[in-house]
Amino acid sequence: xxxxxxxLAVEAxxxxxxxxxxxxxxxxxxxxxxxxxxxxxxxxGKTTLMRTIxxxxxxxxxxxLLDGAEIQRLAAPEVLRHGVAxxxxxxxxxxxxxxxxxxxxxxxxxxxxxxxxxxTIYDLFPIxxxxxxxxxxxxxxxxxQMVAIGRALMSxxxxxxxxxxxxGLAPVVIRDIYAAVPRIRESxxxxxxxxxxxxxxxxxxxxxxxxxxxxxxxxxxxxxxxREAIHDAYFGVSHDLA
Amino acid sequence: MIWLDTLVxxxxxxxxxxxxxxxxxxxxGIMRLVNLAHGDLIVLAAYVILGICSATGMNPFxxxxxxxxxxxxxxxLLQTHLFNRVLxxxxxxxxxxxxxxxxxxxxxxxxxxxxxxxxxAMGAVEAQSVxxxxxxxxxxxxxxxxxxxxxxFALNQLFYRTALGxxxxxxxxxxxxxxxxxxxxxxVFAIATGIALMVATLAALYLGARANFDPTIGPARxxxxxxxxxxxxxxxxxxxxxxxxxxxxxxxxxAAINPEWQILAGHLAFVAVLLVRPRxxxxxxxx
Numbered sequence: 363x364x365x366x367x368x369x370l371a372v373e374a375x376x377x378x379x380x381x382x383x384x385x386x387x388x389x390x391x392x393x394x395x396x397x398x399x400x401x402x403x404x405x406x407g408k409t410t411l412m413r414t415i416x417x418x419x420x421x422x423x424x425x426x427l428l429d430g431a432e433i434q435r436l437a438a439p440e441v442l443r444h445g446v447a448x449x450x451x452x453x454x455x456x457x458x459x460x461x462x463x464x465x466x467x468x469x470x471x472x473x474x475x476x477x478x479x480x481x482t483i484y485d486l487f488p489i490x491x492x493x494x495x496x497x498x499x500x501x502x503x504x505x506x507q508m509v510a511i512g513r514a515l516m517s518x519x520x521x522x523x524x525x526x527x528x529x530g531l532a533p534v535v536i537r538d539i540y541a542a543v544p545r546i547r548e549s550x551x552x553x554x555x556x557x558x559x560x561x562x563x564x565x566x567x568x569x570x571x572x573x574x575x576x577x578x579x580x581x582x583x584x585x586x587x588x589r590e591a592i593h594d595a596y597f598g599v600s601h602d603l604a
Numbered sequence: 605m606i607w608l609d610t611l612v613x614x615x616x617x618x619x620x621x622x623x624x625x626x627x628x629x630x631x632x633g634i635m636r637l638v639n640l641a642h643g644d645l646i647v648l649a650a651y652v653i654l655g656i657c658s659a660t661g662m663n664p665f666x667x668x669x670x671x672x673x674x675x676x677x678x679x680x681l682l683q684t685h686l687f688n689r690v691l692x693x694x695x696x697x698x699x700x701x702x703x704x705x706x707x708x709x710x711x712x713x714x715x716x717x718x719x720x721x722x723x724x725a726m727g728a729v730e731a732q733s734v735x736x737x738x739x740x741x742x743x744x745x746x747x748x749x750x751x752x753x754x755x756x757f758a759l760n761q762l763f764y765r766t767a768l769g770x771x772x773x774x775x776x777x778x779x780x781x782x783x784x785x786x787x788x789x790x791x792v793f794a795i796a797t798g799i800a801l802m803v804a805t806l807a808a809l810y811l812g813a814r815a816n817f818d819p820t821i822g823p824a825r826x827x828x829x830x831x832x833x834x835x836x837x838x839x840x841x842x843x844x845x846x847x848x849x850x851x852x853x854x855x856x857x858x859a860a861i862n863p864e865w866q867i868l869a870g871h872l873a874f875v876a877v878l879l880v881r882p883r884x885x886x887x888x889x890x891x
Contacts (some may be wrong), residue, residue: 437788456778458774470786472786472787
């Protein structure tokens, strides 16, 4: 996908849930400061891929490299310390914590200063400043998603994994949330977005991977992918246009 | 006036039960672990204090300050090497392990200290009291109640004002997602159990100061602690204090009516509260 060294490289990655194999030799590259989108239908393996990169799910074969260093055997807290943060599917805010506490716990293991702190998160999502004393789970779905993104950014990650951040949200709310993506990228954080909204994915990403049944069935730059090729990839016909 | 005095004495007794219960409540609130060995660990802490007193001739209050870090480390090791191995979706394995720990602790204490009753010699302070209006209050019971309030207040400050407290609450909410914050739930649990055993050590100090103890009294202390936690609302610290006071007051009134009714009155109060409020007096909103 690029000529330089990728920031994040996934090579021939496999993963299992018990006896069930969910990923079959997945490859993915993310450049420094870049943004890639992973699209695919339900059950395609997108969330499994994110959870495996983040260290929540143990990798089988293959490698996950961050700046050339293998991280696929690390537990999730160690993966975070290496600079990979995740916005999990369904937001997963902590009900016992206020909005501000949900943000602060994202910086629990952070050492030193960085681009992202409470003030810069509130600048990114001003509504959160007004709601900072509210329980995180008392907010609307869109605001909860903002908290989840802010919480992940509080660790000042080099890579941000966003899993289905538009799921269940109104189009106007999705637009507001995706409006933050350029600012996140400007901060130097590279982004991997899992998205079922193909139009949105093609709009924000430098590079798109389409998955089906645990495999990448199509990949390429958005400008290189035809509507037909994407449609075919959803149903199992592979066209690598890169 | 006699009834008012009974109420006051019940509140003072409730302070001890609140101390018994605070550690149990802390552990349950964070990791949903019902530690059936909690009463025995309180008794163990009492023997640790007794051992330090015997070896050094120290006052039990000073000995307790040495026992606190010892019990923290013991709790940390217990959680790291035993409880963390069995904590999971199934609540039965940890229950069985803590039950086994209870039996082992009692038998080890019997082996090393015999079945003889012991008491912590507090010196002159044992018999001292203060008079507040019409009430005469023993210094040790007052210190017990004061310590109970102080412990609950301190634990609340820890929970709601510190990064560790945030980690406690977040881990209690979702022990998978919290790993994405860089937090190892097992380490959080180990710290929590260490703190719980420090609180148990304070409870042990006042237990040994007020009454005789022997290796077999742990399960009864667990029962009072468990009732206090449930009356207060599982995982609620101020609720645990209230639960301890309810049992203490009920026992005091039971004893005032008929000394044989003391223990029964506490259990009846427990049942009565649950009939009216099945989730306890102050249940957590997200339980």
